[in-house]
Amino acid sequence: MDKPNARRVNKVAMPTMGGLAIFLAFNLTNFFLLKSQYPQKQMWLLFLAELVVIFTGVVDDLIELKPAQKMLGIFLAALVVYFAAGVRMTTLTLPFVGTVNLGLLSFPVTILWILAITNAVNLIDGLDGLATGVSIIALFTSALTGYFFLNVTNVYISIMIFNLIAALAGFLPYNFNPAKIYLGDTGSLFIGFMMAIFSLSGLKNATFITLIIPVVIMGVPITDTVYAILRRKLNNRPISQADKHHLHHRLIQMGLSHRQTVLVIYGIALIFSLIAFLYPFSSLLGSFLLTLATLVGLEIFVELIGLVGDDRQPLLNLIKRLALGFKSDKNKKNTSNKK
Incomplete structure (x- = not known):
């Protein structure tokens, strides 16, 4: 049973x-x-790795593991995937550089990717139906972009993704507000782990486009995780220390209801998915500008809702200073013309 406490909603x-x-x-x-x-x-090897993740989640739900212990379980599952199942990123094709063989870097890059995505999905599982719905949106986008644009020719990968979507869709009515049952870390860790594995199937020989698309698709959990780390570092708190300043917490603190908050974040996930669909049709310059515009828009949104802190708004403050400077110059010019 998930019992209420100061951090839970x-x-x-x-x-x-x-x-x-x-x-x-x-x-x-x-x-x-x-x-x-x-x-x-x-x-069978992938199934073995899944069992390690499920075991870690069940133990965490029963006795609440420390973050390091939880990550150890995911790390062990990632080792099975990398060494036994052969799921890994091996090369990276960069603009103006060409194809780079990752060599020994293949191991840390692959393992860190699995740990990061698994943990990111785990972190957003804070409201009824939130992680389930966001994962459905991300997985659906991954299946379409992977099959049509990223040359993931193995049809079984798409079938597996849609199987997971179907399982999540069947669970969502019982998990959506007001929920009758929670995913638990058993569910959120498993979903995040599988999303990481599926995305790696399109990143074995990664290019700039194939690398950026899964990152954008999983924009909601990645954004929440990155800014949680930044927030805790700026406040001199341990990165693993939980708080009530995640994306869903901030939206609720702004006055949205539980259900409204979940629907808003679904909308944000859909926006990320639509952006991801634009990359295959963009030139290199277009992809760069699209990425820049996405990052600027994301930073403005983050500062508006105070995801890092109400008093930390560097980009908004810069925009205000530029606007005031432009207005001041315009007033001086008008005054000069009148004279």
Whole structure:
């Protein structure tokens, strides 16, 4: 049971570990649909890695592991994926540089990617239906962009993604506000782990475009995680220390209801997905400008809602100074013309 406390938003104890149902539905469907297509050895090794993640989540839901202990479990699962299943990023093609063989860097880059995405999804699981809905949007976009634009030719990857979407869609009515059951860390860690694995299937030989698209698709959890780290560093707090200043907390503190907050964040996830669809049709310059515009717009939004802190608005303050300077110059010019 997930009991209320100072950091949680639920008012009553709530059944948790709903992620077990998602895990079972996803894997039963995979084995039924893909038993003749998916490489059997890789399927079983991936299943083994999933079991490590599920075990970590169940233990965390029961006795609440320390962040380092939780990440150790994900790290062990990532090792299985990297060394046994062979899911890894090996090369990177950069503009003006060409193809770079990652070599020994393949290991830390792949492991860090899995840890980062898994933890990011885990962090946004703070409201009824939030992580479930955002994950559905991100996974649907990943399936479409991967199949049509990123040359992920293995059809079984798309099938697996849609199997997970179906499992999440079946769970969402019971998880949406007012929830009857929570994902628990069992669910959020599993979903994040699978999203990381799926995205790596399109990043084996990464280019600038194939690298940026999954990052944009998972913009909501990545943004929340990056700014949580920045916020805690600026406030001289441990990075692993939980707080009530995540994206969903800030929106609720601004006056939105629980359900409104979730729907707003769904909308933000959809915007990120639409931006991701623009990259395959953009030139190198267009991709650069699109990325720049996305980052500027994101920073303005973050400062407006005070995700880092109400008094930390460097970009907004710069815009205000430039606007005041422009207005002052215009007034001086008008005064000079009158004379």
